Amino acid sequence: MSGDSSGDSSDKEYVRLVSSDGFEFSILRSAASVSGTLRGMLSQSSNFVEAKQNRVVLPNISGVLLEKVCEYLYYNLKHQNNPGNIPEFDVPPEMALELLVASDFLDGMRRVCIRNRLVG
Amino acid sequence: MMSSGKSRVKMRPPRNRDSGDVNFDDSWGVLSTAMQEMYRKNASRLSYEELYRTAYTLVLKKHAERLYNSFKTFVAQHLREIVGSELAPLASNTTNSLLTSTIGGGGLTSTIAVPLAAADKREGGIRFLKAAKAQWDDHCLCMRMISDILMYMDRVYCKELQLPLIYDAGLALFRDHVVRNNEFQVGEHIYAIILDQIQLERDGDIVDTSTIKATVLMLESLTEDKIDGETVYSRSFEPKYLRSSVDFYTAEAEKLARECDSSQYLIKTEKRLQEEYFRAMSYLSVTSEPKITKIVEENLITKNIVSVIKSDTYGLTFMISNDRFDDLKRVYRLCKRVDPEKTDLRSAMMARIIQQGGEINQDALECLKHPDKSKGVTAQNAATAAAFKWVEEVLGLKEKYDRILNETMDGDNQVQTSLTNAFSSFINKMNRCSEFLSLFIDDNLKKGLKGKTEDEAEAVLDRAITLFRYITDKDMFETYYKTHLAKRLLGGRSISDDVERMMITKLKMEVGFSFTTKLEGMFKDMKVSNDMMQDYKAHVQNTDPERTIEMSVSVLTSTNWPVSLSTIESHTCVYPPEIERIKRSFEKFYVDRHSGRVLTWNPNMGNADIRVTFRKRKHELNVSTYAMVILMLFNDLADGESLRYEEIKAATSIPDNELIRNLQSLAVVPKTRILIKQPMSKDISPTDRFSFNLGFESQYIRIKIPTVAYINKTETDSERKGTMDKVDELRRYQTDAAIVRIMKARKTLEHNILVAEVTGQLSSHFHPDAALIKKRIDAMLEREYIERSAENRQVYHYLA
Secondary structure: OOOOOOOHHHHHOEEEEEOOOOOEEEEEHHHHOOOHHHHHHHOOOOOOHHHHHOEEEOOOOOHHHHHHHHHHHHHHHHOOOOOOOOOOOOOOHHHHHHHHHHHHHHOOOOOHHHHHHHHO | OOOOOOOOOOOOOOOOOOOOOOOHHHHHHHHHHHHHHHHOOOHHHOOHHHHHHHHHHHHHOOOHHHHHHHHHHHHHHHHHHHHHHHHHHHHOOOOOEEEEEEEOOOOEEEEEEEOOOHHHHHHHHHHHHHHHHHHHHHHHHHHHHHHHHOHHHHHHHHHHHOOOOHHHHHHHHHHHHHHOOOOOOHHHHHHHHHHHHHHHHHOOOOOOHHHHHHHHHHHHHOEOOOOOOOEHHHHHHHHHHHHHHHHHHHHHHHHHHHHOOHHHHHHHHHHHHHHHHHHHHHOOOOOHHHHHHHHHHHHHHHOOHHHHHHOOOOOHHHHHHOOOHHHHHHHHHHHHHHOOOOHHHHHHHHHHHHHHHHHHHHHHHHHHHOOOHHHOOOOOOHHHHHHHHHHHHHHHHHHHHHHHHHHHOOOOHHHHHHHHHHHHHHHHHOOOHHHHHHHHHHHHHHHHOOOOOHHHHHHHHHHHHHHHHHOOOHHHHHHHHHHHHHHHHHHOOOOOHHHHHHHHHHHHHHHOHHHHHHHHHHHHHHHHHHHHHHHHHHHHHHHOOOOOOOOOOOOOOOOOOOHHHHOOHHHOOOOOHHHHHHHHHHHHHHHHHOOOOOOOOOOOOOEEEEEEEOOOOEEEEEEEHHHHHHHHHHHHOOOOOEEEHHHHHHHHOOOHHHHHHHHHHHHOOHHHOOEEEEOOOOOOOOOOEEEEOOOOOOOOOEEEOOOOOOOOHHHHHHHHHHHHHHHHHHHHHHHHHHHHHHHHHHOEEEHHHHHHHHHHHHOOOOOOOHHHHHHHHHHHHHOOOEEEOOOOOOEEEEOO
8 A cells, every 4th residue: 555656556546435325436546536536635645534544535525426436437438438429318307406416516527428418 | 332212200309307497597506516525635525427417407498608608607716716716815925025024123114125036036936836836736726626516518519609629718817817917916026037047057057847848838838829839938928038038148148248258158158058949848848949149149159159259368369379169169059050151260261371371472482582591502503492481381281270160160161262362362462373283293203202112192282182183374374384294214213103294193183184295295205205216226226336426316296395495596596517417327327217397406415425535544524515525625725725705605506504514614713713714703794704623623423514594583573574485475374275166166155155155264274364365356357267246245156
């Protein structure tokens, strides 16, 4: 843990996101870094608690929502390199609004697909 | 990519945990406490998420503006406290300061200004810089952290209203409240310390460059708000730096000029240039480098370089004379920096070359006037000796400067041009240059190249060609060369036909074949004559086998050979009957072969072998044709009889000057007195009597009797004048031809353009002066080759 900030090892490293209702999701650091906010929180050069423990508590995001968020983070990570031809990201309409707010909070989920979904 | 559908699903609105109004002060309290902790380096106990969310909520609730301003106030206050507590105390030990000291034992205290010792100054200053840098580092770190937490506000609020982001605002706050702190003058201290350090280093001390560099980086990171591209470094520090540098280098320039000789000055200048360059690149800002370099160049080079070059004791002249190559390299490098044209350097070199060239010219002329008898130089070969001296010295000078150009100035083209111009100038000032060069080559082809290998010979000729290139009046050279070549060919004096041809080839490469056609014609004539002689001998065998006199004739095409050989009037001669007979025979032989050609006999260049019976024994004498004719007269005389000068002249019709010369060779020159002269004096007067010297004795059987050279000096001068006149005449014809040629091609030309074109066309032969061209144009107008245009008197038309 100590000394590996970014670099190859971060591909294998896992961080934990905790929802308001106590669900813990363990995801790749690289996936979490898609979100600017999360990236800042977990950055090893920051001195905050989150970085030290590699664990972020998000009291305003529910477990269901957080799960979707993690799904999105992976989706984004997987298709980072070819923005042309990607399959749709499925968003259940009842969750769309909450997801939008969460994405705003987390600063990173700028892909158009969510808004598309909402408009559609 | 829209999915179709109007699915009527119920949307769940986002749950708002923080409903209701949020208390700004509470939230701000959380944030400000956190920021305090950050400054105290206790950030590890803080939760990023919580702070982020706090700020996020404030922004959502439209408190962004208040948050932003509170942030700014907080940071400003904090920074001011820092300055007061951490930096101000250190400021007093940095520069010259007031010290309270006790004087004497009487407990008298007074406050005096004491300049601090260099070591104290240095340490105090560095300590201050380090402290400032530490604060800066802390501040940057905190700003990063705060910027992270307040990222939401950055994104949403600052970007919207185009306000500076948190991080940038933080930097600006540092700039305004620390560096530009009015109370404690932190910035001014920093600048003064850095300038002190620079001065220490300029004086030779070692300073802590890494700290200075760190400080400079800090100054460069603090950008100015309203002015693009400017930083605190460029706006506040750099001007001070440049001003103090100007002061320093103005003084330095005077100091060096006073204390050092030229060589030292140059070395020190280069050292300073390097020093400033490294300083700017390594611990100041790269952007300052060109500016400081310019300051040094202006003060140390531009102001003083001319006086360095022109200095009597150690200036350029001295460096050149003493082969001070390093110094010359330095001068060149430094001049090049400030003046890509290197005008000062070039004009100084040109002046020197022209001066030295003038001296060489003078020496040669002196040599002519006062031949150095001790070196065996007589009036006769004074010209040759002077020519050699001149050529060798000029070539030597050229080699010296070529070396300087290549080794110290990188073969710079502009300098090369200047050198060429300077050489051209003084060489052509010497109006006997063409003659001298021709003499030089002549002597080499007669004697000097004997026994040398082909390569060595070629080397010598190449040197001659080098000089040839500089001469503008190439047609003068052609005239002299032709004359000398004629003498060589006809007298058989040339050591090698191959070398002669090599020379012609080289000349051809320089100026084209029009120049050398006549010269090659001369060679051809000789060869043709040779072949013809074979045939003639066979012919004589067949027709006149009893003939006892052998004759060898060279037939010359008059246009090829020098003009002096073909004027008829001065070469009259009445030949003895035996000679006359064989003359006629050859004429017939020749005319049979080439009808329509006219032969004119030229006794000027020939020679004859005569077998003469003296009392003691027979000798074979080799004499000039004229001398032969004179001697033959004495065949018919009885012993003891004599002839007067007048009688000889009447009998032979030889012109006076030739007659005198030959009689002198035969009667006056001590070793070869074939004739006895009465009275025995050096000069020939018309009343002298000559008789055959039966008692002549010599140890050699074969004796060559050379003809005495023209002793009368004015004659030689008039001969030269004659040459000039002929050259002028030739030039007139060439100019005319050029004018007609050009007008025929262009039909209509303006006066100035015509003059320029004519000059260009003739440039390979000689340099025409404008007056000559104008005269010839007038002549052409008169002869109606061209006419003036009716509308514009400056324009000419070609008349077919």
